[in-house]
Amino acid sequence: MATRDGTRSAGADTPPGAAGSRPGRPGGRREAQRRERLKELEDAALRLFLERGLDTVTIDDITQAAGVAKGTFYRYFDDKAALVDALLEPVRRELLAGMEACGQALVEARDVEAMFDAYRAVAAVIASALLQYPGVVRLYLQESRGPAAGARTQVVELSRLVARHAVEITEKAHTHGLLRPIRPAVSGLAVVGAVERLLLAVLSEEAIGNPLELPDALTTLVLDGLRLPPEGSRPRRRKLDGGPKRP
Template sequence: MPRKRPGPEGGKRDLNRRENQQRLLDAALALMLAHGTAAVTIDQIVERAGMAKGSFYRYATDKEDVVEQILAPVNGEVTAALDRCEQQLRTGRREDIAAIYLVLARELSEVVARHAQRVLLYLQEARAPQRAAPPAIQQLADALTSRTIALTEIARDHGLIRAVDPEISALTVLGAIDAILFAQLRKRRAPHAAIPQVTAELVDIVLRGIKG
């Protein structure tokens, strides 16, 4: 992302810069959801945002940087939720595991509710087999997989669940959640109404299989 331009934080110039940057990201997100990240051009983004092409480079270095900025809130909030879950698993008891995973499910559901369109872009691009996902998408997908495997390993090693293959368990859970979220968000249903219940039921199904 380009270096911040002059102006005190919270001042008029700073507020204008933030508004313009958000307008650019909103325009890019709408276009990428409609056409895919690969098909969208910088010219299309600035035209939809109502700004000159030269202004684009005040807020982003290239299109990949735009995707990274769009996903930044999701990435940060998901990472924080996974960090909290990991800490709880390391110190938790066997009887606490259901509650720990349900808290994680609730927190991730809230992320989806706050950032539904950003999450949909991630799912749309991560699931597209015909082309390579943008780096920011692939990095988030890889991080989710590795962190989910690590959480399963921690729970297993602390005796909270029976011995299972962490990779199989993680990929099964992630695949189910991805499919559910994609179906819900593509239908434009309110994710905060449906996803928490579905996720809680999925957690219950998984735990029945791995608690032993």
């Protein structure tokens, strides 16, 4: 779950291997303390990452901001990259699961409405991730275009996974001839770019209207542009080599 400032709370999403998931009496005092320390570290780190970027924030900065000893950090994480991976995990899980479900639905789609429903479903997943983990989503958007090195490696890897799934989804949408003959690598990545720009606009509080209306609006905009028009309304193409026009 996200706190009011967009940071994550420790709990069900605690990654395997973190101290919050180590053996202990369920509901006991020691377990509660571990979860509290984990939350303090993750919240402090996310605030600093958003303010200063991944590269400039050190483990010392994180522990000082969290008000814990440096040794406490290493009880929970091997390094800064492991902490970033833990922050990303719930968003990554929800987003990739939603995209995989969308791809399967598109394989089974036989008409335009079914195709719209599949894309609306993945748009709803994106909206859910945005509402639950706004800080983590913003961190992803800020860092995903940087080099895949150090603590940013997992962010860039998630960006590549999203792009790959977007292209695969588009390929499946072409299965039944419902989309224009545009290369999936082009249209899929164009959609990813549009979605990420809109998410950043929401998180930056730009004047783009009600964020809750964005998933359906974006789905309609994208699919109206990509879907194959009815046979009678398709424009005739002109040859680009200066030859005679098609009658």
